[in-house]
Amino acid sequence: QRMIDGSRVYVHTALGTYMQQVPGTVIGGRCSQMTQTLHFGLGKANAIDSVVVFLPDGTRNVHRDVQLERTSLLLTNGTTTGLVIDAPRLVSPAQHAIGVSSTPTLEMSTSSQVEIQVSTTPDFSANVISVSGASSTATLPQPLANGTTYYWRARYEVGPAASPWSSVWQFTVGAPQPNGTDITKPLENEVVSNKTVVSWTRASYDSWQKPTVYYDVRILRMSDRVIVDGAYNIADTMFTFDLVAGEFYVAMVRAKSDTNAVPAWSEDRSFRTYRAAPSISLESPTNGASGQPIRPRLTWHKHEWVDKGYVVQYDVSNTFATATEKVRPDSVFPIISSLKPGTTYYWRVRGDNEAGEGAWSEVWSFTTTGTSSVEEHGTSIHDGTAERFIVYDVLGRVLLIGRVQDWDRLRSTLPSLPNLMMTIASNGDVVERFLLPTP
Structure with a gap:
């Protein structure tokens, strides 16, 4: 086998001649070997006239059957064989x-x-x-x-x-378009606040180049498919809409790379907003009631659309300018601090939910009994609502437990000790604590 490292190869075409040398240890350096396949770029030439090879031993071979776009095996005996077709x-x-x-x-x-x-x-x-x-x-x-x-x-x-x-x-x-996107929030048929946050998945591209993705999102009223709100050409994946309470809606979104593009919308996502909390119906004391205890229990009708509590106000003025306000999770409010005897009070209730504050109820009034049922020194506790009493000493030891109606009979059994504390309970709730007078 003849040595071919260092051979010079000339390719002759009608537009010019091109030369390369077969690399190897002769020109590639010590202890190295390079590929012996030569690649010729022939410009606009559409045919090869001949290929002339000068071997290191001085032999000259001429090959005239070499074709374009192929790998040709040039043998040292001057023949061409083993044509391998390259890909274009x-x-x-x-x-x-x-x-x-x-x-x-x-x-x-x-x-x-x-x-x-x-x-x-x-x-x-x-x-x-x-x-x-x-x-x-x-x-x-x-x-x-x-x-x-x-x-x-x-x-x-x-x-x-x-x-x-x-x-x-x-x-x-044209411009590459991102893959589709889908609504992630609200969930299907979810009940949400009227300040509704709509979010969706971030779109991606199949193409190598990935321009900025823009999103359009719109809200339709479910009953007639009328568009009631929308946001367009935004780069974020969420948006907050201020919608009407108690309405059924449909949300949809689409992703695009061009603000003027009109790709298909995502599938519908149905949801509804909370209804505004209704006006609450008061229950007791009845409107205009008199002779009420100085620690009354205010009650009203509970409503299913109230889920953030009830706000109760009571005041001696029907303008509620100096009202006492409390928040209750249920429909009962026991007034713990004693009201003024013989005084007319006004009260009202409001229910709140995710849609916001509800409307105030009607204003009702009641009048407390003319004299205090808990005397100045705390020796009488007949106020009409309390059920039980407990008396403790200064060390917290229970000295006496009984029903309110038995107080006058049982108090004589108490030891003559200073600083005795009495707790009054109503329906399991502590409504008042005070020191008993020293005997």
């Missing part, structure tokens, strides 16, 4: 190109007949468009979809011995 080289549209026409011209660096495939999938498993018999350029038999990324490849057509496929390139017709 893709030129245009360039790899990862965007803004390509929907009727593109596909260009390859070849003058031979080629087969071209275009697909929306990189493995060419679906939506394949094929073109046969093309040469350096080719057009497709149908327009391509705007905003879609396509993949294309080519190979030489040489009977049954077709070349391998070229590398796969991709391009996008």
Whole structure:
């Protein structure tokens, strides 16, 4: 076998001559080896006249049957054999190109007949468009979809011995469009605040180039599909809408790379807002009631749309300018601090929920009994609502427990000790604590 390292190879065409040298240990350096395959770029030449090889031993071989776009095996005896067909080289549209026409011209660096495939999938498993018999350029038999990324490849057509496929390139017709997006909040049929936060998934791209994604989101009234609110060309994945309470709505979103694009909307997401809390119906004391205890229990009707509590106000003025205000989780409010005897009080209740503050109820009034049922020194506790009493000493030891109506009979059994503390309870709630007078 002859040594070929260092051989000089001349390729002659009508447009010029090109030379390369076979690398190896002769020119590649000590203890190294480089590929012995030479690649020649011949510009616009469409044929090879001859290939002349000068071997290191001075032998000159001329090869006249070398063809373009192929790998040829040049033997040292001057013959050409083992032709290997290369794949054509893709030129245009360039790899990862965007803004390509929907009727593109596909260009390859070849003058031979080629087969071209275009697909929306990189493995060419679906939506394949094929073109046969093309040469350096080719057009497709149908327009391509705007905003879609396509993949294309080519190979030489040489009977049954077709070349391998070229590398796969991709391009996008028009501006690349992101994949779809879906609503994440509210959940389907969720009941939400009228200040409704709508959120959605972040869209992604299949294309190599990934422009900024813009989103459109809109709210429709479910009953007639009328658009009542919307936000457009926003880059975030959430937006807050101020909607009407107690209404049924539909939300939808779409993603786009161009603020003027009109891609398809996502699937509907149905939800409704909380109804405004209704006006509360008062129950007791009845309106205008008199002779009420100085620690009355205020009650009203509970409502299913109230889920953030009830606000109770009572005052000696029906303007509630100096009202005492309390928040209750249920529909009962025992007034712990004693009211003034023989005084008319006004009261009202409001229910709150996620929709905000409800309307105030009607204003009712009641009048307390004319004299205090708990005497100044705390020796009488008949106020009409208390049920039980407990007496403790200064160490917290229980000295006496009984029913309120038995107090006058039982108090004589208490030891004569200073600083005795009495607790009065009503329906399990402590309504008052005070020191008993020293005997």
